[in-house]
Amino acid sequence: MRLPDVSLSLACFASFVIISLVVLHLVEADRMLSSTEGAESYSSNAIDCGAACAARCRLSSRPRLCKRACGTCCYRCNCVPPGTSGNEEVCPCYANMTTRGNKHKCP
Template sequence: MAPAKATLALALLCFLLVQEMEVFSGQQLSVDAQQIDCKGKCAFRCSKAKAQKMCIRSCNSCCEKCNCVPPGTSMNREMCPCYAGLTTHGGKPKCP
């Protein structure tokens, strides 16, 4: 009788563990799916650019596609691989 109760308890614990993992992974996906504030992040990213309007326009375009803007006012493109990978028709980096 004891092994049957232990097996039932173990099965119940496994079921609860699987349910908790599904709830946690669902919450994680909803956090990742949120849109970032492209306008604010691009305004900061382009704050030191000589051609700010052009910089902000291209940054916003890249941000909308990638949902990511690298930190800082320049460099750090490796932090957003999608952002770093976008290029113009001439093969130059599109995103500031």
Template sequence: MAISKALIASLFISLLVLQLVQADLENSQTKDGYAKKIDCGSACQARCRLSRRPNLCHRACGTCCSRCQCVPPGTYGNYDKCECYASLTTHGGRRKCP
């Protein structure tokens, strides 16, 4: 009887600790910026505002943003700020993201 109570208590404490660790991990991810959600619509609108082909730019940027959850600042370049965005390529090997 005492062993079962100790087992239940240790199981409960383990679950509590796991819950606390998971909550701390989620908080640290959003602080670091790699797991937080961004508004892809406004980020791509800012990125594509000077594009000669805005519809194509918005479509490609939206696809890249939804996959990477980041868009480099400015209207061109700055790919070093978002490595995932810069690494996506088309079937032809060209950059997919504007």
């Protein structure tokens, strides 16, 4: 009775592990590259919605409601018009967003 060659089995197992790690590394690198490209295009235009909405809503009679609505609009449109009201031509997406009742959503 002959025992299997342990060194050959270990070599095959080691090769399998190394190839698996290389494949996983390549997949992860591709995933990171894809997400980085999207993040770069987004971050180059991204604004601080919290600060922009705080400035927009600072004179509101209902500041918490104003900031919540403004935040939703800001995250969707990636812009907030300057000032505490008006100036919506600067951000058409923000100006054209409506509620389910077809009312103007963004403050």
